[in-house]
Amino acid sequence: MDLRRYPGFLAVTIACLVILYAPLIVVTIYSFNGSTSITTWGGFSWRWYADVFTGPEAPRFKAAAWNSLTIALIAATTATAIATAAALAMVRGGRFRGKQATFALINLPLMVPEIVIAVATLIFFATIGLTTGYLTIVIAHITFCIPFAYLPIAARMQGIEAHYEQAARDLYATRWQAFRLILLPLMVPGIISGYLLAFIISLDDFIITNFVKGAGMETLPTAIFGSVKQGIKPNIMAISTIMLALSALIVTLSYFINRSGQKARA
Amino acid sequence: MAGPVAGKGSAAGADYRGIVGPLLLPTWVVIGIFLVIPVGLMATYSFLTKEFRGGVIWDFTLAAYDQFFLNRGLFGDEPPSIEWTYLGIFWRSIWQAGVATLICLIVGFPTAWFIATRPERTRPIWLFLITIPYWVNLLIRTVSLKFLIRENGPLNEALMGIGLIDTPLPLVNTNLAVQLGLFYSYLPFMVLPIYAAVERYNFALTEAAHDLYASRWVTLREIVIPAVKPGIVAGCILVFVPSLGAFLAPDLLGGAKTFMIGSLIDEQFKGSQGNWPFGAAAAMILMTLVMLVLILYARAAARSEAR
Amino acid sequence: MGWEAAPEADREYMTTAVDIRHAVKRYGDVTALHGVSLEIADNAFFTLLGPSGCGKTTLLRLIAGFEDLTEGEIRLFGKDIARLAPNHRPVNTVFQQYALFPHMSVIDNVAFGLKMKGVPPAERRDRAGRMLEMVHLSAFADRLPAQLSGGQQQRVALARALAPAPRVLLLDEPLSALDLKLRQAMRVELKSLQEQTGITFIFVTHDQEEALTMSDRIAVMSAGRVQQVGAAQDIYEAPINRFVADFIGETNLLPVTVGQIAAGRAMAALADGHQISCTAPEGIRPGAHHVSIRPERLHLAPAEGADLAATVERVIYKGNDLQLVARSASGEELNVRLPNSARTDIPAPGARVGLTIEEGAARLLVD
Numbered sequence: 001m002d003l004r005r006y007p008g009f010l011a012v013t014i015a016c017l018v019i020l021y022a023p024l025i026v027v028t029i030y031s032f033n034g035s036t037s038i039t040t041w042g043g044f045s046w047r048w049y050a051d052v053f054t055g056p057e058a059p060r061f062k063a064a065a066w067n068s069l070t071i072a073l074i075a076a077t078t079a080t081a082i083a084t085a086a087a088l089a090m091v092r093g094g095r096f097r098g099k100q101a102t103f104a105l106i107n108l109p110l111m112v113p114e115i116v117i118a119v120a121t122l123i124f125f126a127t128i129g130l131t132t133g134y135l136t137i138v139i140a141h142i143t144f145c146i147p148f149a150y151l152p153i154a155a156r157m158q159g160i161e162a163h164y165e166q167a168a169r170d171l172y173a174t175r176w177q178a179f180r181l182i183l184l185p186l187m188v189p190g191i192i193s194g195y196l197l198a199f200i201i202s203l204d205d206f207i208i209t210n211f212v213k214g215a216g217m218e219t220l221p222t223a224i225f226g227s228v229k230q231g232i233k234p235n236i237m238a239i240s241t242i243m244l245a246l247s248a249l250i251v252t253l254s255y256f257i258n259r260s261g262q263k264a265r266a
Numbered sequence: 267m268a269g270p271v272a273g274k275g276s277a278a279g280a281d282y283r284g285i286v287g288p289l290l291l292p293t294w295v296v297i298g299i300f301l302v303i304p305v306g307l308m309a310t311y312s313f314l315t316k317e318f319r320g321g322v323i324w325d326f327t328l329a330a331y332d333q334f335f336l337n338r339g340l341f342g343d344e345p346p347s348i349e350w351t352y353l354g355i356f357w358r359s360i361w362q363a364g365v366a367t368l369i370c371l372i373v374g375f376p377t378a379w380f381i382a383t384r385p386e387r388t389r390p391i392w393l394f395l396i397t398i399p400y401w402v403n404l405l406i407r408t409v410s411l412k413f414l415i416r417e418n419g420p421l422n423e424a425l426m427g428i429g430l431i432d433t434p435l436p437l438v439n440t441n442l443a444v445q446l447g448l449f450y451s452y453l454p455f456m457v458l459p460i461y462a463a464v465e466r467y468n469f470a471l472t473e474a475a476h477d478l479y480a481s482r483w484v485t486l487r488e489i490v491i492p493a494v495k496p497g498i499v500a501g502c503i504l505v506f507v508p509s510l511g512a513f514l515a516p517d518l519l520g521g522a523k524t525f526m527i528g529s530l531i532d533e534q535f536k537g538s539q540g541n542w543p544f545g546a547a548a549a550m551i552l553m554t555l556v557m558l559v560l561i562l563y564a565r566a567a568a569r570s571e572a573r
Numbered sequence: 574m575g576w577e578a579a580p581e582a583d584r585e586y587m588t589t590a591v592d593i594r595h596a597v598k599r600y601g602d603v604t605a606l607h608g609v610s611l612e613i614a615d616n617a618f619f620t621l622l623g624p625s626g627c628g629k630t631t632l633l634r635l636i637a638g639f640e641d642l643t644e645g646e647i648r649l650f651g652k653d654i655a656r657l658a659p660n661h662r663p664v665n666t667v668f669q670q671y672a673l674f675p676h677m678s679v680i681d682n683v684a685f686g687l688k689m690k691g692v693p694p695a696e697r698r699d700r701a702g703r704m705l706e707m708v709h710l711s712a713f714a715d716r717l718p719a720q721l722s723g724g725q726q727q728r729v730a731l732a733r734a735l736a737p738a739p740r741v742l743l744l745d746e747p748l749s750a751l752d753l754k755l756r757q758a759m760r761v762e763l764k765s766l767q768e769q770t771g772i773t774f775i776f777v778t779h780d781q782e783e784a785l786t787m788s789d790r791i792a793v794m795s796a797g798r799v800q801q802v803g804a805a806q807d808i809y810e811a812p813i814n815r816f817v818a819d820f821i822g823e824t825n826l827l828p829v830t831v832g833q834i835a836a837g838r839a840m841a842a843l844a845d846g847h848q849i850s851c852t853a854p855e856g857i858r859p860g861a862h863h864v865s866i867r868p869e870r871l872h873l874a875p876a877e878g879a880d881l882a883a884t885v886e887r888v889i890y891k892g893n894d895l896q897l898v899a900r901s902a903s904g905e906e907l908n909v910r911l912p913n914s915a916r917t918d919i920p921a922p923g924a925r926v927g928l929t930i931e932e933g934a935a936r937l938l939v940d
Contacts, residue, residue, distance in 0.1 A: 008376065010380055013376065016374075016377045016457075019373075026414050027410040115513055119531060123542070166666075166672065167673075168689075170665055170666045171660075172689035172690050179281075204403050220403075228412075228518070232412065240403075
């Protein structure tokens, strides 16, 4: 008898997965609908994908996608660099004054509700007179991406025992060499996870971007939001499916990178 | 094994001890300037006078909070009584977030338990399946859910198709739709901490309980749940807090009757109808509420750790 | 840097490799070392022995440079190294958990120290290869550490630490993660490596058998202090205090009253009135003390004329010998080791027996 098994828990788990996946699967299926109506099935077709790239709304979506990608790239890269330096100090810096406060500061973007960050950031830019647009989005994204990059990086660093670096120092490596040759290579999986998480969080953000984007500036989420306000159209489903595939790809990638990292450590 | 040292943060820490300042400077600067100062400014704005085209006049006043809490009649000349409009919106938000948290717990606990008791080899696959949707854009997920449950959407068609219902269920624009949306948005936040707690749970305790004549469900109630409670509480916080200030689910899935804090704040900053000081005040009240929950949680966690 | 091995001629007389003077280490309110002073001779196999928490690992890490001294001095071949970073000290460490770099092959691990010292690649590869040969792992050069067994990883760690030819090798309980058979084989291998290379080994362990079999000299530590320093035989045969007598091997500790002391000998009265002749360490004064008698130095004898009288409580069979547990008239427990031989007369529980103490085997102890 397996004491860990409770009747019905499997059923709940399956139900849970069905609820999580059903909407995504349905939208994926309907994105291939040949009909112009979203309610009736008009046979399999790629027409809405073609519409995304060449249709009347294509330039708008292309510009938005370009903005989203470049912003995510800049924000994730900057946030990862900042977070890696912070993790070095927090995990390997011993005890120092203000450590608790710094920890709270790093996690602040996670604790303050998104809508509050959005309001505060908008007020800040308005007060200092910075015109809202691309730059303000980038700054806001870097700020709230820091904790998301920090968490996997710090977790990974905590998992790497100090004695590897001690051994390197013992074998005549300087501080910089011990970092570059030992700690950094061992941290790569954590850094990649942190980077990808920050990238996806940036790509995902709607509320804060919507507040600080200013007129005429769109990222993919704000463009999609603008469209669905007038009803869900099939081309939105095609875009959704593309983004879904992209997310799945990134997650799978990070999953395998993490696993190979764990294997090397074992 | 000998000696009080050996291990994390002790000696290799010495390597970075001298340069902690430069390493942390970027973090302090970025979060300090672009989050801490803005929140301070927001607090200041909540005490300023509104400007009609959006923005503020630098005259200090309690008008925003007065408007939030007190009703002085249509012309502002009646004796003040409590204003229920905004408190009602806050109360509804708390209620909606609470129900969503409860649904997440009811579904999340068995799921986390089930995954944590799988063989070690298959556990990551189950976890992976639970977390993938979280990685998909929240807006897209919410739109997809709306597409699925709308009046003549696939769900209603399917239910009518198998003869379970005769007329489509009016799901969209209801409280239930918003709760479902919040549940769908934040479920992984419930599953992951509970999973982590169950994975650490010492199953010898279950065996001991059974050995001492406890049944399965009694064991769950008396032994397991107290042991994994920190995970459950963490999961509830992680779902409740973002649900409280959520914008997308209530905005897309709800209607006027399901108006929540997020939308109330959002409205104050859109177009000429806006009222920045009032929006800032509402955001301050929301933030205070959330910080209160987090402080209570941190206190409880510290207390249980001390034990 | 001037750390090259001393010229042959200088090796004639005993050089001090490591000289520790009044080393104090505090972590906040906790004091891990209370002023330890030790001289460790060059070319020796020196062991720091003690229970966990006694400060032996802290002392080792101070020598390696992973910790900073609170007070005191550490000299390496006469040079004060207390302020030097680990990478500037000509000492290498074999870590308890080996700390092999998981992302580098075995040969790269072994060559790491040489690379850091700026040895050219060809020579590096050559020297690392010879080190692997020495520990019989040449066939595994291109594997990753995770692909080796525990015993193999341990030998790689050893080769890696020896490759840069340090003046002193520090070993932090390197055998504790191995199983018994492997551990015994490695003891022999370590000892012969030390003799082959002539490098000073400072070995930390809590295992007294390990310490006794390998070391030239042993420092027994407890509660952040050195209790006794000496060769294996001194420590075992002539423990100076209760801690050392009790920690090393098994012993009978009996309370006694000491009368006169003269020329290192003393007569001591047991609680039951028996008088026994003991060796007395220097500085001991008449009064209440403890005497230590090893179980193998007690022998069964006829009750008349014996040093001690006791009643047998039980006899425990231990394979190669027998342990006899008896109780003296004053209630002290006495353990006696008997050879497991057909010639041994084994008394039954309840029997009254006499015990004689070998000449010089009873030692008075400082508390």
